[in-house]
C-alpha cells in the first residue's frame with residue numbers, strides 16, 4: 226500500500242485495502258521456510274496525515290495464519306491483528322536524522338524521499354513480529370509424551386515420565402553466584 230504525497234492535503238487520508246501475501250516477499254519467505262501459512266489476504270488500513278515536519282501514519286494489519294505448535298506439533302490457526310504508528314520524516318541525506326529518538330516505544334520512525342511513501346516494509350515487519358518464534362496452540366499445551374509420543378492434550382498414557390530425560394535433582398547442587 227502506497228500514499229502519493231500530492232494527495233495528502235490538510236485532511237487526514239484513510240486508505241484501506243486487501244492485499245495478497247504474494248505481494249510481500251518477506252512474508253512469502255516465511256511460508257517458504259514453513260514458519261507459517263497465510264489463510265487470508267492482508268487486510269490493511271492506514272490513516273495518514275501531515276503533522277508539523279513529518280507525516281504520521283496510523284496503520285492496522287489483520288490476517289489469519291496457520292502455525293504448528295512447538296510442543297505438540299499440532300496445527301492451529303491464529304488471528305493476527307496489529308496496530309502501529311509510523312512517523313515519516315523527509316530524508317535529508319544526513320544519516321544522523323534517521324535516528325530520531327521517540328519517547329513512546331511503540332512509535333516507529335522512518336524517513337522517506339520522493340513523492341510517495343510505500344507502507345509495505347512496515348506491514349511486513351509488523352506481521353512478522355506478531356508470528357511467535359515458538360508457537361503454542363494454547364498456553365498450557367501439554368506437548369507430546371517423551372516415551373510413547375501421544376499428544377497429551379488429547380490422550381492420557383501410562384508412561385512413567387518422571388524418570389525421563391531431565392534430571393531436576395541434578396540442579397539442586399547448583400548455587401547461583403551473584
Ligand SMILES: [Zn+2]
Nearest residue numbers: 294297362366
Ligand atoms: Zn500444542
Ligand SMILES: [Zn+2]
Nearest residue numbers: 370373382384
Ligand atoms: Zn506415553
